[in-house]
Amino acid sequence: MRAPALYSAAGSLLLTTLAAAPAAPADGAPAMPVAAELRGTAVAAARAEAEGIAFGKCTAEPEMPDHVQCGTVSVPLDYARPHGKQIKLTVSRMRATHKDPSNSKRRVPRQGALVYNPGGPGATGMYFPLVGVLPEWKRIAAAYDLIGYAPRGVGRSAPLSCKDPKQFLQAPSQAPTHPSESYKRERIAQAKAYARGCAQRAGGSLRHYTSLNNARDLDVLRAALGEHRLTFMGASYGTYFGALYATLFPSHVRRMVFDSAVNPDPEQIWYRNNLHQSAAFEGRWEDIREWIARHDDVYGLGDTAQEVLRSYEKARARLAVKPAGGKVGPAQLQGAFLSAGYYDDYWPQRAYALSAYLKGDPKPLIEQAGPHPQGAAEAENTHAVYTAVECNDAPWPTDWSVWDRDNTRLARIAPFETWDNVWMNLPCAYWPAPRQQPLDVRTGRGELPPTLILAAERDAATPYDGALELHRRLSGSVLVTERGSGTHGIAGGPNPCVNGHVEAYLLRGDLPTRRASCAPRPEPSPKSAADVKKVPAAAMPPR
Template identity: 80%
Template sequence: MRAAALYTAAGSLLLTGLAATPAGGAPAAPGGLELRGTAVAAQRAAAAGIRFGSCPEEEALPSSLQCGTVTVPLDYAHPGGKQIKLTVSRIRATGQDARNAKHKVPRQGALVHNPGGPGASGMYFPLAGRLPEWQRLAAAYDLVGYAPRGVDPSAPLSCEDPERLLKGPTQSPTYPSASYKKERIARAQAYARGCARRAGSALRHYTSLNNARDLDVLRAALGERKLTFLGSSYGTYFGAVYATLFPSHVRRMVFDAAVNPAPGQIWYQNNLDQSAAFEDRWADFRAWIARHDRTYGLGDTGDEVRRGYEKARARLAAEPAGGKVGPAQLQAAFLQAGYYDDRWPQRALALSAYLKGDPKPLIEQAGPDPETAAEEENGKAVYTAVECNDAPWPTDWSVWDRDNTALARVAPFETWDNVWTNLPCAYWPAPRQQPLDVRTRPGALPPTLILAAERDAATPYEGALELHRRLSDSVLVTERDAGSHGIAGGPNTCVNAYLDAYLLEGRLPVRRASCAPHPQPKPKPKPTTPDDRSPSGKAARHTS
């Protein structure tokens, strides 16, 4: 699936944590060598701590952030073997620095965040404390972000030359021909080979299960006896794996935009469900544009807007905008509108301007960016490695072709692009694992909070319901009739009140609660500088 995030941060599709077993074998019980290896690594990390100081200059992070590293084993079955370093960022709790004593807030420890992916970095997360919605939490908690294993600068993984991402424009047929499918199969096979060639024997160790183990080592290195964690999108999946493996190490956990953790969903079925859900979200976006026809002039019905979009696709296929933007780039940009409705005004404006003869807004929003190519390639590599390693995938192309041809008849917007993103998993050279059965018994885990938007396409709502069923004593808060991917700390004050009450006071509703949707965005009649180039808002591909 795709990238997800905290309200302003992008992530990716979510993956399942698995037991260390080759495809076809019985899943290993969560324990044994890896569990002992995690305890050894955590003990070492607790003794060493984290030496926070200035962040690496090449990371271009603000001076207000402190950075350090945590050492973890590449292979937890051999904790004395090869080690890798995870880079961590932090801003200390601001409540300790208040000049007026009566405004001081007791520090509650570290709040660790993962924004999703797999392949997304949380290094910028501590800066959320500057936003009004996060200031109460920033007063009580050290805000901690990190780059998971494989994500630059934490032992970065690469599968191809980043320059390939700048080669465009590219096609993206809604109903691909047999010859186009054959071409994409060859590209998927070559990509899988590139991952194996560049990563070598380390490739198999990029998994959700290892991400959960790394999280426990990070907890220990921070000096926290128990973990307080906010996971968004994919972060909810390996957060749930963590809760299953280390329930006694949990203090409080928030699962924002939950991935469906059922073993049979990981990851092939989750991607099919995601493609179906994006069709509904695409309809939501078109309906919004139609309601603002006086601003955009794209038609006063969703069908008229769709015809305008298809007209743009056809025109870009014949003559790419600025020599940079073809149908694939258009689709990638409009997919972001399916993730976040705050993108709607910009995308609608770009489409309107393009059809009226001005391609500049579309080129600005959808064109390739050399400055982010290396970051995007790294994120794609980690996404692919984790998803492919995590679970069995169909290895027969006819299965993919059958399932997605049928789905594309009713959900054409995203189906085939989702296939091309994940198809390397059909030809993956590393051993596959079996997904962990995420589940906790009553009383084993402290109460946890699940947040979900009812019309989220990247992580469909059924995933939140399934996670709620599997985590005993969890509470689900739903934003009704809304579809932004990741709602913690966003524009919904009702959602944020539940978030603050839980993280600051440990208070939760009984079992479920709901909030009215946040207001839809207002149309923008004039071009604005696109905000999609920031590390937290780029048009990332297929992540949760």
């Protein structure tokens, strides 16, 4: 799920008619985890507990500071065969500091390890321990070892690739919101080729990159860390396999934070979730344009959202004819503003780049939206893992006419991301590996310790109804909502109310007695040419 809301009632109603039933699962695809895989997880966890993790210097991780250590943990490629082929997952750790930031003389007792996953599928958490030096995280870092890791397929953890990275970042490129039939045929051919590439490069291993295996890997990591019960924080996609973990291993859970929750309803995984995401991004795109319009004195792009849209479309048309720097076409422009839909910290930079381009200076737009060849291998690896996990996880429509019908209708009311999301996921229509039936995420009363769910009300990457659904399915969970905001991933950000709930839960086990809400975070301040900072290219955001 183009994983980081509220959308119009019309859009919501339309989606209920658009989401055609996905194709039936391939023959032999299991509907539930089989006993052999559950036994295999227990075998692998016992082995990992005995072996532990030999942490040392992070020699293979560039720019990792000395206070962070790295190691590996072995997990079975196939949990039905726990003594068969093993793969190694890379793990990072910053030990608990024991330092109370509000009282330097007080030594804080260690509570265990806090394992974090940033989402994806395909994102690495190896650099998560670095947050321990930030003010918003120091209290948590005092009590917990901060643990990051690269899930299977990601980075150096049995890396997956489906295409030559040199051929992956194609730029400049078009991004028609109402594609022609010839353009659709071109993209279908690309999707088929990508799916074939995944099968050719991964071989028989391809079927084992799944959310269920990510959940099983998490239990092996827990055991390798010497933790009898898991303390975990997952963001975006990390909430989904975290919820699978809670369903499979409820007695192994100590505390869990679900930040920006994916809708875990099996009927939504993953085709329908992507339709809902495309609809939600239309509302988020309007939020961005309204903010830019409020600062027309800085950017000069129009004083209404509609006028800002006209400025954006003017830039798209120019880039279609003459790409900026030979690198930035309409697709790169759209990608830059899509990342702003995930994180509102990007709004000032993106608005400045658009304004400068229309005034004759393309450099800021090239810096922010242009491809970075040095990141091609990482971007292709991320995309390969994303594709493999989502395609393996669930049935998808295999008839192009279903995709075409649903997204043609949706694009009439939500043109900003709809077709881009189609091309991202279309290899799943032609996927060569067996499909699974999604696990029914659900826990009964008293089966799972209380858990914390965080959600921004206008998050488009994981629309708000996903948090409501997860809350209904995890007995004893409590939902905290950041009202009126749409940033994707809200823990450890600038909202002290949200952070207070996270700290109270992780440090003391305290939760509100019922649903709680926080006022929205402050909107970003506009930046002009004098103070705008360079930001990375609009790489594929976490999903």
